[in-house]
Amino acid sequence: MKHLLSVDDLTADAATAILDDAERLEQALLGREVRKLPTLRGRTVMTVFFEDSTRTRVSFEVAGKWMSADVINVGAKGSSASKGESLRDTVRTLHAAGADCLVVRHPASGAAHRIAAWGGASGPSVVNAGDGTHEHPTQALLDALTLRQRLGSLAGRRVVVVGDVLHSRVARSNAHLLATLGAEVVLVAPPTLLPIGVEQWPVSVAHHLDGELPGADAVMMLRVQAERMRGGFFPSAREYSISYGLSARRQALLGEDVPVLHPGPMVRGMEIASAVADSAQSAVLAQVRNGVHVRMAVLYQLLAGAEGVS
Numbered sequence: 130m131k132h133l134l135s136v137d138d139l140t141a142d143a144a145t146a147i148l149d150d151a152e153r154l155e156q157a158l159l160g161r162e163v164r165k166l167p168t169l170r171g172r173t174v175m176t177v178f179f180e181d182s183t184r185t186r187v188s189f190e191v192a193g194k195w196m197s198a199d200v201i202n203v204g205a206k207g208s209s210a211s212k213g214e215s216l217r218d219t220v221r222t223l224h225a226a227g228a229d230c231l232v233v234r235h236p237a238s239g240a241a242h243r244i245a246a247w248g249g250a251s252g253p254s255v256v257n258a259g260d261g262t263h264e265h266p267t268q269a270l271l272d273a274l275t276l277r278q279r280l281g282s283l284a285g286r287r288v289v290v291v292g293d294v295l296h297s298r299v300a301r302s303n304a305h306l307l308a309t310l311g312a313e314v315v316l317v318a319p320p321t322l323l324p325i326g327v328e329q330w331p332v333s334v335a336h337h338l339d340g341e342l343p344g345a346d347a348v349m350m351l352r353v354q355a356e357r358m359r360g361g362f363f364p365s366a367r368e369y370s371i372s373y374g375l376s377a378r379r380q381a382l383l384g385e386d387v388p389v390l391h392p393g394p395m396v397r398g399m400e401i402a403s404a405v406a407d408s409a410q411s412a413v414l415a416q417v418r419n420g421v422h423v424r425m426a427v428l429y430q431l432l433a434g435a436e437g438v439s
């Protein structure tokens with residue numbers, strides 16, 4: 130695998146191999162006095178983030194450092210992108226400066242694909258760390274790992290994904306990857322927060338959250354992406370919270386062992402009540418921890434040329 134741009138790049142076997150490698154790499158680090166593996170010594174990973182991030186950028190940096198790669202962080206602010214340099218010139222410059230891998234977050238859907246195409250066969254590996262409203266493949270992989278750990282297997286499991294599907298690259302990547310791994314995905318959203326063409330996704334769609342919770346094996350809440358809502362008829366924060374927020378009352382409709390996921394950052398009190406986010410059912414911090422190990426596995430597979438950790 131040269132790039133990871135979309136979950137469509139992954140068969141069920143390829144995705145499972147990444148999840149297995151993530152768990153093996155986690156095990157390999159356990160009990161070490163110094164949390165470092167020599168695997169990527171001499172490799173240079175550059176995180177190129179043109180949108181803000183806490184979890185994804187930090188976990189890629191930790192992942193690279195724990196495998197001894199040199200990791201350099203580049204942002205729109207502080208780079209010559211702020212002086213009007215084109216994206217193409219920026220990434221060509223970073224490759225010329227020694228990047229073996231570019232981890233890219235960009236507000237434009239398709240940006241990571243463009244960067245990979247510009248590099249051609251001799252260019253750096255590219256990981257899509259979130260492109261506009263399109264895809265966030267490593268988020269879907271870390272969510273799949275979290276669900277596999279909580280549920281044992283994804284096959285036949287009913288995962289209810291709730292909220293702002295329209296603007297969510299997390300929802301799109303999860304819907305496709307979870308279906309590839311055999312899960313049944315139900316999207317629950319108001320009609321104005323569903324994308325055109327959702328009927329072609331491998332999911333079913335519902336609008337009433339209370340009716341979907343009792344049969345769920347897992348619930349994934351989405352962030353409401355206010356920064357992408359320009360025009361359109363979107364519910365107010367109060368309307369959204371009443372109809373789609375995961376309150377303590379709604380949590381009681383779930384089985385006691387049903388995990389609650391959220392990719393973060395959470396808008397507490399609107400998308401999810403604090404009591405739910407901080408409850409034993411919440412998998413939010415497990416998702417973050419798994420994010421480091423999944424991103425280690427992805428960098429390992431792209432840069433160490435390996436089929437799997439043994």
Ligand code: CP
Pocket residue numbers: 181182183184185186259268392393394
């Ligand atoms: N889930 C996620 O992508 O979070 P960040 O925006 O903080 O990276």
